[in-house]
Amino acid sequence: MENFSTVSLTDDILIEILTKLPLKSLFRLTSVSKQWQRLISDRYLRNKLPLMLSGVYHFPHNAKTGVEKPRFAWLSENGFEDMSLSFFPFNLSSTIIDCCHGLLLFYSSLHGRFYVCNPILKKWFQLPKLGKSNHLSILAFDPRHAARYRVVCFTGWLAQGAEIEIYSSETGEWASGLLHWGVDTDRMSATMRYFDGLLYVLALPQFVVGINLEGMSCQQIELPEMVKHDGCVGKSGGLLHYSSNNGKQINIWALNSSKWSLKHSISFQFIVEEPLEMVNFLAFHPELDIVYLWVPGKIISYDLMNKRFDVVCEFGLELKDAYLIQMWLHPFFSC
Amino acid sequence: MVGVKKKMVTLVSSDGVEFVVEKRVAEQSLFIKNALNEGGVEEKVMIPIPKVTSDTLSSVLEYCEKHASATEFQENEIEEWDKEYIEKADLDLLYYLLQASYSMSIMGLMELGAKKVASLIRGKSPQEIRELFNIKNDFTPEQEEEIRREMQWNYE
Structure with missing residues (x-):
């Protein structure tokens, strides 16, 4: 086979080449060499894609x-x-209950378990069991902000707040928390969006509440x-x-x-x-x-x-x- | 009109060959454009192009010449020309063109070359790619196995 007889490609040039490849094939190429592996997992390259x-x-x-x-x-x-979600063995026995920036949250009522799936890389992860019943569960993930994700379960409603359990992929554990959103709970909609560490919930008819999952503080924005x-x-x-x-x-x-x-x-x-x-x-x-x-x-x-x-x-x-x-x-x- | 002199610059390749080209052609390279701006343009200006041999530079200048007069052509004509230009480069020249376009800051040529190399990579296995680029597999068998396991779906 004809090949490049010359010295190795520098990082800069290799990055230019790699960003021209389809994403799917890019990840296969981490096994070429340590240089390729390092560049492909590098944030700089990711930002150029x-x-x-x-x-x-x-x-x-x-x-x-x-x-x-x-x-x-x-x-x-x-x-x-x-x-296809067939790589995920609980695909048929569980349901997608939320999704965020390309990650999926599954729940199996049969096993009482949560699963987080990355369908593009065909990876999945089973969360440790949550010992409480919950009313609503959402996935909080923003790869622009951080590589970790959180699963937030609302386990009890208060007049103007909620009891929650938060799973963090960083700690691998559930932690309890209490939220006071300063708006009547029955006005909170299920329309939630997560960006930059804040979970935004529409509070009908004219507010949005930004929930800081780190400090458990809430901000009301008219x-x-x-x-x-x-x-x-x-x-x-x-x-x-x-x-x-x-x-x-x-x-x-x-x-x-x-x-x-x-x-x-x-x-x-x-x-x-x-x-x-x-x-x-x-x-x-x-x-x-x-x-x-x-x-x-x-x-x-x-x-x-x-x-x-x-x-x-x-x-x-x-x-x-x-x-x-x-x-x-x-x-x-x-x- | 006879007598109107075009502004020329002289580029000197790493192996000492001089190329006299029109300024507007040379300025396709941002590296040269900046060098000219800094120095205050004088005639007979000589610009050394380090790390770029005469063979490569002559091919680079062919590209610059075409693109300096890009406005005279239809867009698809330029595209066609680019395609033929990069097709006829063998792998070694392609490699040198990438290096040269990077060091001389010729973005269009960089794009063109990178796309061409990417098209050579597509559909090849990691081992075929190592052969293509003469890359040594520097993973231990254990590390390789680990990556393979993680990326298993890719081999399905």
């Missing part, structure tokens, strides 16, 4: 087959690719407009953002120095002919002024600066009726 887009979707209720389980897919060069049809918080360019679909348009707000400013309004007639309730806000791009929307059968990106729509991916016939629940843009991670 394109962001990954992954999401969880399900099919509507089907009278014949019953309710379909949620499924996980990511955007690869082959389109929106369904990731929203610039009420949550009507659909509201979503996210982080972009380091700032908290809020999108509100009021039925006529989607307003995009940014929080800068404790002040909300209206960044953009997207009018629906420019998007699709679909009825408004069929359009869902999916995600903010973590760096750029781009937002992602779901219209039946399609993921659409909208560039706020250039006011331009692009179809990110269109689902084929077999996924025509699928419904995308959540999606994220995140860097590659290997935990």
Whole structure:
């Protein structure tokens, strides 16, 4: 075989080459040599790789087959690719109960166990048993912020707070905590998003509560407009953002120095002919002024600066009726 | 028009060969562009290009020449040209082009070369890649086994 007869590639040049490879094949190459292994697991290289887009979707209720389980897919060069979860032995006996930035949280009521899965690397981990019953469990993971993840279980509701148990992948243990969110608990929605160490929960009709899982402190932030049809918080360019679909348009707000400013309004007639309730806000791009929307059968990106729509991916016939629940843009991670 | 002199610069390769090229061609390299800006442009300026041999530099300048007049061509014409240019480079030249584009800061050439090498890597096993790059496997058998176990799904 013809080969490079010359001296070895320097780190800088090798990084340029490696960032041109598809992510899947990249991880196979850690076994080439120590230099390759070091570079591939390096944060610098990770930051140079394109962001990954992954999401969880399900099919509507089907009278014949019953309710379909949620499924996980990511955007690869082959389109929106369904990731088989068959590597995970409890796939059939447990259910996806949450997902965050490409990691999945499973719960098996049969075994009373939580499992965290990385479907792209086909890794899974069983959490130690939680000795309490819980009302709601969520996964808190943000690879831009830290390589660890947490599982938060709400074990008891208080008038304006909750008793919680937190599992941290760093300590490998559950720890108890008490939250006071300063808002009536019955106003707290189940719409939660985790960024930079803070768990954001919409408190209807017009607040978002930021929960610091490290210090167990809560911060109430008043929203610039009420949550009507659909509201979503996210982080972009380091700032908290809020999108509100009021039925006529989607307003995009940014929080800068404790002040909300209206960044953009997207009018629906420019998007699709679909009825408004069929359009869902999916995600903010973590760096750029781009937002992602779901219209039946399609993921659409909208560039706020250039006011331009692009179809990110269109689902084929077999996924025509699928419904995308959540999606994220995140860097590659290997935990 | 006769008599209008184009601004020229002289580049000197590591093996001492002089290349006289138009300034706008040489400035495809940010390294040269900065060197010219710092020095205040004078005619007969000589710029040494360390670590780049005459063979490589001549190929690099072919690329720079084309891209200095990129505006005269359609985008797809340039793409076609790039494709042919990088195809005809053998592996050694490809390696030297990458090094040169890095040290001379020619981003377009760097991209082009890196993509080409990436396409050679795609679909190859780690052992085939070691052979391609003459890389010594510096893992102990135990370490290799551990990586293999961790990455097992890749070999499925």
